[in-house]
Amino acid sequence: MVIKERYNVAVVGATGAVGQKMIETLEKRDFPVGELRLLASPRSVGQQVMFKGQTYKVEEARPEAFEGIDFALFAAGGSISEKLAPEAVERGAVVIDNTSVFRMVPEVPLVVPEVNPHAISQHQGIIANPNCSTIQMVVALKPLYDAYGIERIIVSTYQAVSGAGQKGVDDLLDQTRAVLNGEEVVGTHLPVGSQPKKHQMAFNAIPQIDVFEENGFSKEEMKMVNETRKIFGDQEIQVTPTAVRIPVLFGHAEAVYIETEKSFDLEEVRQLLEQAPGITVLDNLKEQEYPMPAMAEGTHDVYVGRIRRDLFHPRGLNLWVVSDNVLKGAAWNAVQIAEYMVKSK
Amino acid sequence: MVIKERYNVAVVGATGAVGQKMIETLEKRDFPVGELRLLASPRSVGQQVMFKGQTYKVEEARPEAFEGIDFALFAAGGSISEKLAPEAVERGAVVIDNTSVFRMVPEVPLVVPEVNPHAISQHQGIIANPNCSTIQMVVALKPLYDAYGIERIIVSTYQAVSGAGQKGVDDLLDQTRAVLNGEEVVGTHLPVGSQPKKHQMAFNAIPQIDVFEENGFSKEEMKMVNETRKIFGDQEIQVTPTAVRIPVLFGHAEAVYIETEKSFDLEEVRQLLEQAPGITVLDNLKEQEYPMPAMAEGTHDVYVGRIRRDLFHPRGLNLWVVSDNVLKGAAWNAVQIAEYMVKSK
Numbered sequence: 001m002v003i004k005e006r007y008n009v010a011v012v013g014a015t016g017a018v019g020q021k022m023i024e025t026l027e028k029r030d031f032p033v034g035e036l037r038l039l040a041s042p043r044s045v046g047q048q049v050m051f052k053g054q055t056y057k058v059e060e061a062r063p064e065a066f067e068g069i070d071f072a073l074f075a076a077g078g079s080i081s082e083k084l085a086p087e088a089v090e091r092g093a094v095v096i097d098n099t100s101v102f103r104m105v106p107e108v109p110l111v112v113p114e115v116n117p118h119a120i121s122q123h124q125g126i127i128a129n130p131n132c133s134t135i136q137m138v139v140a141l142k143p144l145y146d147a148y149g150i151e152r153i154i155v156s157t158y159q160a161v162s163g164a165g166q167k168g169v170d171d172l173l174d175q176t177r178a179v180l181n182g183e184e185v186v187g188t189h190l191p192v193g194s195q196p197k198k199h200q201m202a203f204n205a206i207p208q209i210d211v212f213e214e215n216g217f218s219k220e221e222m223k224m225v226n227e228t229r230k231i232f233g234d235q236e237i238q239v240t241p242t243a244v245r246i247p248v249l250f251g252h253a254e255a256v257y258i259e260t261e262k263s264f265d266l267e268e269v270r271q272l273l274e275q276a277p278g279i280t281v282l283d284n285l286k287e288q289e290y291p292m293p294a295m296a297e298g299t300h301d302v303y304v305g306r307i308r309r310d311l312f313h314p315r316g317l318n319l320w321v322v323s324d325n326v327l328k329g330a331a332w333n334a335v336q337i338a339e340y341m342v343k344s345k
Numbered sequence: 346m347v348i349k350e351r352y353n354v355a356v357v358g359a360t361g362a363v364g365q366k367m368i369e370t371l372e373k374r375d376f377p378v379g380e381l382r383l384l385a386s387p388r389s390v391g392q393q394v395m396f397k398g399q400t401y402k403v404e405e406a407r408p409e410a411f412e413g414i415d416f417a418l419f420a421a422g423g424s425i426s427e428k429l430a431p432e433a434v435e436r437g438a439v440v441i442d443n444t445s446v447f448r449m450v451p452e453v454p455l456v457v458p459e460v461n462p463h464a465i466s467q468h469q470g471i472i473a474n475p476n477c478s479t480i481q482m483v484v485a486l487k488p489l490y491d492a493y494g495i496e497r498i499i500v501s502t503y504q505a506v507s508g509a510g511q512k513g514v515d516d517l518l519d520q521t522r523a524v525l526n527g528e529e530v531v532g533t534h535l536p537v538g539s540q541p542k543k544h545q546m547a548f549n550a551i552p553q554i555d556v557f558e559e560n561g562f563s564k565e566e567m568k569m570v571n572e573t574r575k576i577f578g579d580q581e582i583q584v585t586p587t588a589v590r591i592p593v594l595f596g597h598a599e600a601v602y603i604e605t606e607k608s609f610d611l612e613e614v615r616q617l618l619e620q621a622p623g624i625t626v627l628d629n630l631k632e633q634e635y636p637m638p639a640m641a642e643g644t645h646d647v648y649v650g651r652i653r654r655d656l657f658h659p660r661g662l663n664l665w666v667v668s669d670n671v672l673k674g675a676a677w678n679a680v681q682i683a684e685y686m687v688k689s690k
Contacts, residue, residue: 152657152658154499154602156501156587156600158503158550158589158591173525176521176525177525180518180521180522180525191633192633195633196633197632197633199633199637199639200637200639203592203593203594203638203639204593204637204638204639205503205591205593205598205637205638206637207598207600207635207636207637207650207651207665208633208635212630212631215653215654215656216630216651216652216653216654216663217653217656225656238656238657238658239656240602240655240656240657240658240661240663242501242600242602242651242663242665244503244598244600246503246550246591246592246593247548247591247592247593248548248549248550248591248592249548253550253552253589255501255552255587255589257499257585257587285557285561286557287542288536288537288540288541288542288544288553290552290553291552292544292545292549292550292551292552293548293549293550294544294545294548294549305552306552306561306587307561308560308561308562309560309561310585311560311562311570311583311584311585312497312583312585313497313583313585316585318561318585318587320552320587
């Protein structure tokens with residue numbers, strides 16, 4: 001990528017939940033945007049979106065729309081990325097893709113800037129943004145991985161409905177109103193838009209995110225297994241995930257248990273986490289201080305608390321990790337990759 | 346206890362969330378109640394409660410109220426149990442106590458009828474009902490413990506606000522209305538009634554249930570550690586818990602990972618769970634069938650699903666366990682103990 005004053009940026013899926021946050025994040029971070037091109041499917045064409053006080057019209061996402069683009073941020077679903085990302089690359093753009101289609105392709109770097117920024121430079125046009133629940137976990141674990149090594153991870157997630165897009169948010173809000181009004185609860189989207197059964201999400205917990213694989217784990221869970229290994233570049237890490245959707249709008253939480261390779265000092269663990277980029281430690285039990293989704297919403301950091309040594313395993317450590325799934329888990333991580341590329345030139 | 350046609354039953358804390366469910370459960374199960382005495386604090390005296398079509402007036406819980414009582418079910422808080430349970434025992438009653446005060450007293454049996462019914466006969470007047478999150482976990486693990494032994498448990502809970510009583514339920518409902526109406530959210534009770542800070546519970550997850558101990562674990566978490574060992578009569582089981590409150594009204598869920606002593610066959614695990622008393626297996630991933638709090642509410646069973654072998658540990662097994670925390674986790678388990686004593690005479 002040539003050094004420039006300003007970069008032409010396309011956002012694909014500009015009217016979706018993540019696309020909107022990408023545009024907001026570009027503005028908030030004052031990313032050096034030259035031309036901004038907002039792309040979406042034909043039914044969204046003509047919609048208006050504000051960016052830095054100016055109105056932009058949404059255009060159709062088609063190959064020609066990537067002419068002259070430097071960064072193409074994709075958040076429009078796997079099939080769109082599969083079709084259009086190569087077209088954008090062919091026209092000279094760097095694609096930062098938020099879908100899962102390219103994540104496990106060996107030549108595509110899977111990047112969390114706090115963890116493996118070095119992978120960015122190996123890109124061949126496409127850089128993949130990991131899954132939201134993976135991103136916040138690996139940010140929290142990175143300083144501990146570097147200091148002690150990590151043998152295994154057992155993680156239970158508490159995931160917000162915004163992970164299923166605006167339709168997930170609307171489904172929870174509609175259902176919650178119905179429960180409070182004593183009306184019948186009719187699910188319209190959750191747990192999985194593409195799946196036939198809709199379950200009650202209001203005042204409920206659903207142990208399904210994405211479809212299930214033959215081994216009994218969901219795709220969301222397998223992403224945490226496979227992406228964690230790829231991001232750390234370590235095929236030995238053992239990850240045991242349970243991914244659960246709860247009635248939260250924004251912000252994923254994770255109860256993370258790890259076993260380190262070397263023994264650790266708990267005070268040092270705390271210091272390493274406090275000093276690590278992208279992490280805010282909130283862990284003052286006497287003051288009832290710990291991370292929660294409601295306080296993480298709208299922020300960029302990964303919050304870590306409930307840091308405690310296991311009662312039995314000498315190298316066992318427990319953490320509670322919270323982050324805004326749509327920002328650090330998606331939009332901010334994507335913009336952050338672009339920032340990194342711009343700054344490191 | 347002498348065999349009788351009917352037994353005089355006192356419910357202490359008759360106007361509370363668990364007390365109410367105890368009365369309902371006694372009626373639903375057609376427990377052979379002779380006289381029913383509903384006891385509570387002075388401020389609830391005179392309130393009326395229905396039982397089998399008759400109206401009962403709430404009386405003050407004081408020592409004399411236990412004269413002639415066969416079973417005294419306590420659900421009025423630790424200090425009341427501490428003061429009045431010995432008085433009830435002195436007057437010849439068997440106390441089944443839902444608070445935590447006697448649970449770890451060596452002479453007091455801590456009983457889940459599906460797991461350690463033999464402990465009941467060792468009582469010296471008081472039988473303790475375990476903590477809700479412990480009960481449903483040990484019911485699910487009992488058949489596996491018997492078949493394979495259990496070395497360790499790593500569990501993350503998804504707990505309903507009714508575990509904090511009616512005030513917890515009201516707090517969540519009020520807050521949820523406020524969020525939907527765009528009003529300021531003011532917490533009044535959660536996460537812990539006795540603690541100064543109140544956090545947002547609506548659309549949030551709070552990693553605190555009860556107060557914290559010096560080791561960084563909460564009392565709720567330590568109950569799962571200590572009570573599990575006592576109920577199984579096995580001081581070697583290692584439990585690593587994270588207890589989290591989520592915006593659910595009734596029904597706790599738990600992501601449970603275990604390592605067995607002997608190796609297991611997954612199909613046999615399924616069969617053992619299906620045949621075990623008190624357990625309903627709901628585990629058909631193709632049909633998106635798994636346990637959820639909303640469907641467990643109002644029922645007596647412990648539901649188990651997401652049964653899957655760990656991807657890495659040869660003796661690692663994952664389960665998702667759901668039950669109504671106020672019923673099997675409290676009221677039903679207490680009445681069940683009384684039923685067991687009546688039937689086994």
